[in-house]
Amino acid sequence: MIKQKICIIGNGLTGLTAALILGKLNLEVHLIAAPDREKRKDIRTTAISDSNYKSLIDLIGKKYSKIFFQSKEIDLYKEYSGEIKHFMNLSNKNENLMFLFQNEILKKLIQRKINTYKNLKIYYKKVSKIDVEKNKVFFANKKIGYDAIFVCTGSKSEIVKSIFGDRFIESKTNEIAFTSIVNHNSNIDNAKQFFLKEGPMAILPLNKNKFSFVWSVSSKFKNQNPTPLVIKKLKETLKLKSDFTISKIDCFPISFKFRSNLNKKNILVLGEGSYNVHPVAGQGFNLILRDVLYLNSTIKEYVKNGIQIKDSLFVDEYLKQRKPENLLFGLGINFLNNFFKFNKITEPIKKVILKDINKLSILKDFSLRVSNKGIF
Numbered sequence: 001m002i003k004q005k006i007c008i009i010g011n012g013l014t015g016l017t018a019a020l021i022l023g024k025l026n027l028e029v030h031l032i033a034a035p036d037r038e039k040r041k042d043i044r045t046t047a048i049s050d051s052n053y054k055s056l057i058d059l060i061g062k063k064y065s066k067i068f069f070q071s072k073e074i075d076l077y078k079e080y081s082g083e084i085k086h087f088m089n090l091s092n093k094n095e096n097l098m099f100l101f102q103n104e105i106l107k108k109l110i111q112r113k114i115n116t117y118k119n120l121k122i123y124y125k126k127v128s129k130i131d132v133e134k135n136k137v138f139f140a141n142k143k144i145g146y147d148a149i150f151v152c153t154g155s156k157s158e159i160v161k162s163i164f165g166d167r168f169i170e171s172k173t174n175e176i177a178f179t180s181i182v183n184h185n186s187n188i189d190n191a192k193q194f195f196l197k198e199g200p201m202a203i204l205p206l207n208k209n210k211f212s213f214v215w216s217v218s219s220k221f222k223n224q225n226p227t228p229l230v231i232k233k234l235k236e237t238l239k240l241k242s243d244f245t246i247s248k249i250d251c252f253p254i255s256f257k258f259r260s261n262l263n264k265k266n267i268l269v270l271g272e273g274s275y276n277v278h279p280v281a282g283q284g285f286n287l288i289l290r291d292v293l294y295l296n297s298t299i300k301e302y303v304k305n306g307i308q309i310k311d312s313l314f315v316d317e318y319l320k321q322r323k324p325e326n327l328l329f330g331l332g333i334n335f336l337n338n339f340f341k342f343n344k345i346t347e348p349i350k351k352v353i354l355k356d357i358n359k360l361s362i363l364k365d366f367s368l369r370v371s372n373k374g375i376f
C-alpha cells in the first residue's frame with residue numbers, strides 16, 4: 001500500500017520536534033529545512049515542563065537525559081525601590097519542576113535521531129512557494145504534492161504571511177529580550193525569576209556553574225550596549241562572585257501575537273509562525289510541544305484506521321482543541337507580564353498583594369498544574 005505523505009517545512013525547534021514525533025507514524029515524511037548558511041545560530045535556552053520532558057525523552061532516548069538540567073524549584077523575586085524581595089517559591093514535592101536545555105544541543109540531537117528514520121527524508125533547501133490548491137511544495141527545482149503540509153518557518157516567514165494572511169490578535173509590548181550564557185563559581189542550581197524595574201529576568205541553570213538568562217526590557221534599550229547593565233543587575237540580584245563571564249548577548253523582539261488563520265485546507269502553520277507568547281513564563285515551546293503531541297494523536301488514529309488524512313477533519317479537530325488553550329495561555333501570560341510591569345502608582349498595591357502570596361497553596365498548586373500539563 002502506498003503510504004500517505006506529509007511535509008514539514010522548517011528546522012527550528014518546532015519543525016524538528018514535529019519530524020521527531022510525526023516521523024514515528026506509518027507515513028512518508030519529508031522535512032524541508034533551510035540550509036545552514038541561511039540560519040541564525042540559536043543561542044537560546046528553553047525550559048520545559050515535567051510532562052513535556054517525559055514525552056520528549058521517550059522519543060529521543062533516556063541516555064540523552066544528560067543534555068537537560070533538572071530544576072526542582074523556582075524562586076520568584078520582586079524589586080521595590082532598589083531592594084530585591086523574595087515572594088514565592090514554586091516546587092513539586094516529588095517531581096522536578098522544569099528541565100532546561102540549550103536549543104542548539106537539542107536540535108542537533110533530534111537531527112541525529114531523525115536521520116535514522118527510514119520513512120523520513122531531509123532536504124536542505126529553502127521552500128520558495130506552496131500551491132494551496134494542489135497541495136504542492138516548491139523547493140530547488142522540485143515540486144512535490146502531499147496529503148498534509150506543516151509550515152514551521154517561524155515568526156518572520158514570508159511563506160506563512162502569503163498563505164495564512166496577516167491578521168492577528170495582537171498586543172504590542174514594545175519589548176525586547178536579552179539572552180546569553182553566564183559562567184560563574186556561585187553554585188546556582190535552581191531557576192529564579194526576578195521582576196526588576198526594567199522588566200522580568202529569568203535565570204535558567206544549565207549546571208551549577210553555568211546559567212542562561214532571559215531579560216525582557218523596553219525596546220528603548222535596543223540601541224544600548226546591554227553588557228554593563230546586565231553585569232550590574234546580576235551582581236545585585238544573585239550576589240555573584242566577581243569572577244563570572246558573560247558570552248555575547250543576543251537580542252530577540254518579543255510580542256504577543258496570535259495569528260487569526262492557522263490553516264488553509266490541508267496546510268497548517270505550527271510554532272512561532274502561528275503565535276508568539278511573552279517569554280516571561282517560559283511557555284512558548286511548551287505549548288508547541290503540546291500542539292505537536294495532540295496533532296500526532298489525531299493523525300495516528302486516521303493512519304491506524306486506514307483513513308485518508310487529506311481533506312479529512314484532522315485540522316478542524318486540532319484547531320478546536322489547541323487554538324482556545326493557546327490563546328488563553330497567551331492572554332494569561334500577558335496579564336502576568338502587565339501586572340509585574342513597573343508602575344509608580346500600583347507598586348504599593350503589588351507589595352500588599354505579594355506579601356503573603358506564598359501561603360496561598362491553592363494558587364501555587366493551580367500554577368504548577370497548568371504550567372506542567374496545560375489548561376484543558
Ligand SMILES: Cc1cc2nc3c(=O)[nH]c(=O)nc-3n(C[C@H](O)[C@H](O)[C@H](O)COP(=O)(O)OP(=O)(O)OC[C@H]3O[C@@H](n4cnc5c(N)ncnc54)[C@H](O)[C@@H]3O)c2cc1C
Nearest residue numbers: 010012013014034047127153154271272282283284285286
Ligand atoms: C528569548 C526567548 C526565550 C524563550 N524561552 C523559552 C522557554 O524558556 N520555554 C519555552 O517553552 N519557550 C521559550 N521560548 C520560545 C521558543 O524559543 C520558540 O517557541 C521555539 O524556538 C520555536 O521556534 P520555531 O521553530 O517555531 O521558529 P524558528 O526558531 O524561527 O525556526 C524556523 C525555522 O524555519 C526555517 N525556515 C524559514 N523559512 C524557511 C523556508 N522558506 N524553507 C525552509 N526552511 C525555512 C528557518 O531557517 C528556521 O530554522 C523563548 C523565546 C524567546 C524569544
